[in-house]
Amino acid sequence: MLLSYILIIVFLLFGFIATVKIGGKGDEHYDKAMRGNTVRLTLIYVALAVVLLAGLGIYIAI
Numbered sequence: 777m778l779l780s781y782i783l784i785i786v787f788l789l790f791g792f793i794a795t796v797k798i799g800g801k802g803d804e805h806y807d808k809a810m811r812g813n814t815v816r817l818t819l820i821y822v823a824l825a826v827v828l829l830a831g832l833g834i835y836i837a838i
Contacts, residue, residue, distance in 0.1 A: 784828070784829070784832070785821065788821065788824075788825050788828075791821075792817075792818070792821045793810065796814060799813070799817070809822075
């Protein structure tokens, strides 16, 4: 059970890091807006993690 939680967290962190690295290379003007984009992307990942963990908790409880 603990292994599942660890794997989910590792997967989310890997996805976040990969997205930021790939997204930073696509646009010439990205560097100027990078802080705002990174904050928004981080909030999306945090919200997604909360929803996924809540869903996992509900699934396990049922």
